[in-house]
Amino acid sequence: MSSPEVHHEEGNHPGPAQYVRIAVILFVITIIEVAIYYIEPLQGVLVPMLIVFSLLKFVLVVLWFMHLRFDTRVFTWVFVSGILLTLSVFAVVLLTFFLQGGAAPSPPGLGG
């Protein structure tokens, strides 16, 4: 019985120059993140801006450095499933928090 062959959907991986370009973009985004942290007039929109920048960096690393952009979609779905489960856990934790009247439960043996 012959074993199934590996299904390849790999496109051409980027070259070193493209990797450096991605790294420069990541570096610039990090500088912007830190800069807006200190800019007083932007404090009102700080959280959404930071979340967008963080998401952008996350996606760039996963798609380009981890090659999800060039690999089979199955790996993308496996990883995205993990992220969706994580967000579900996060939502349940927050829900529990609000159901308890907005006060975090105090763990035993810890002050605060």
Add this chain to the structure above:
Amino acid sequence: MSAAHAAHGAPEPHTSTGVDNVKMAMWTFLGSECLFFGSLISTYLLYHDTTGSGPTSADVYDIPFTSISSFVLLMSSLTMVLALSSIQQGNPRAMRIWLTATAFLGLTFVGGQIFEFTTFVEEGLTLQTSPFSSAFFVLTGFHGAHVTIGVLMLLGVVAMSSFGRLGPDSARPVEMVGLYWHFVDVVWIVIFTVVYLIP
């Protein structure tokens, strides 16, 4: 056999599902790691303001210092991907240099974290000070442990390559370690924003 593998004289990867088994296992592991760190980040957010009489995050965090650490870890992702690119182009020597650079940057990050922890303890923030401090040290400590394990794996691959033990498909272990390393980097991207930057 795929053209890429045939060109490098490497054996076709094992599969039972049509996709590479080892790579599938690695992505499944990384998916489960999302849950692990997601739980720790949720706990941190829940206890962020529960500081009791201990220092708050605003009292102890040193954003410029942590920004430099973040930059170091981001650049280690670049050196990691350059290592993979080198071995895919049949240049093991360049691969070893880039992997060693990645390990060095990883150790620099861990060194920075140890310095940060030491400073925090001197300022009165220990693991037992408050729910906030416990959540902070457990989250960032586990991330640091992951970076340390990554450094050991990188040095292991460098040693195996030096002794000619990587086998015919030498790009494969580099790719797997690379996936782990980049994942540790993306987790830090989230931690840096959620824990350090968001007030």
